[in-house]
Amino acid sequence: LTLTNAQDMTLQRKVVQAAQYLPEAQATHRTLTEGLAAGQQVQLLLHLEVKGAVPAGYKLVLFYP
Structure with missing residues (x-):
């Protein structure tokens, strides 16, 4: 998960494992x-x-670690 600002620049990036949200x-x-x-x-x-x-958008990439 990448959080972006209004210029689509990366603010924060995080890998989230399934165990963290399921x-x-x-x-x-x-x-x-x-x-x-x-x-x-x-x-x-x-x-x-x-x-x-203060994020304005996000990018989500699914992958198999």
Whole structure:
């Protein structure tokens, strides 16, 4: 996750692991432990607290670590 300012310059960058945002019940769910099928969707919710910087946008890149 990259937070950007109004000029699209990086303010903060963070790698977020699944264990940090998935409830324990979801973290062991079969679709997440075995992977997702092509085109499959999963709804996620991530709460952020940003101190100091005032982001105007964000970029999100999903990758397998």
